[in-house]
Amino acid sequence: MFVIPNVYLWAFLLVPACFWVSSDDWASATDRDGDGYTDVAFGGDDCDDANFLVHPGAPETCNVLDDDCDGRIDADDSDAASTWYADQDGDGYGDPANSQITCDPPAGHVANGEDCDDSAPAEHPGATWYPDADGDGFGERAGGLPSCEPPAGYIADSTDCDDTDYTVYPGAFELCNAEDD
Numbered sequence: 001m002f003v004i005p006n007v008y009l010w011a012f013l014l015v016p017a018c019f020w021v022s023s024d025d026w027a028s029a030t031d032r033d034g035d036g037y038t039d040v041a042f043g044g045d046d047c048d049d050a051n052f053l054v055h056p057g058a059p060e061t062c063n064v065l066d067d068d069c070d071g072r073i074d075a076d077d078s079d080a081a082s083t084w085y086a087d088q089d090g091d092g093y094g095d096p097a098n099s100q101i102t103c104d105p106p107a108g109h110v111a112n113g114e115d116c117d118d119s120a121p122a123e124h125p126g127a128t129w130y131p132d133a134d135g136d137g138f139g140e141r142a143g144g145l146p147s148c149e150p151p152a153g154y155i156a157d158s159t160d161c162d163d164t165d166y167t168v169y170p171g172a173f174e175l176c177n178a179e180d181d
Helices: 006-019 023-030
Strands: 082-086 099-102 128-131
């Protein structure tokens, strides 16, 4: 009587099993989330085969995931990313020439890029400038002019109590001259 060793018997039984796996079965086994992309573990390019929204070519969104499998999380090409402008002077208006596109605002950045001069906090859209006719560095309370940058003869201060006399301003030396210097 001829006896077949168990090792050969098992090999004989397992080999035909490989031929019974259809290509559809193999695809579903290597694409667990059904997005049409094969898991990287099986030589594919799907970086998260448990999430059908994550695969090469998927739109990148601001969700702390690498949606398109490009190796970058919430990249600047994200559908929901915004442009943020550097606000060096802290006036709430950003420099239109210094921006970043990200999902979350970087430190020191704001959502608008309308600053006229990002090194001068008084210069921004909607700033009001006051005439300084006497040139003492203090502007007249009345006559404010809204402008991004100061027009000639105007300043950001509006505390002068007499804009016709350069010796009269807040903090000036008080003289005995019957005037409020």
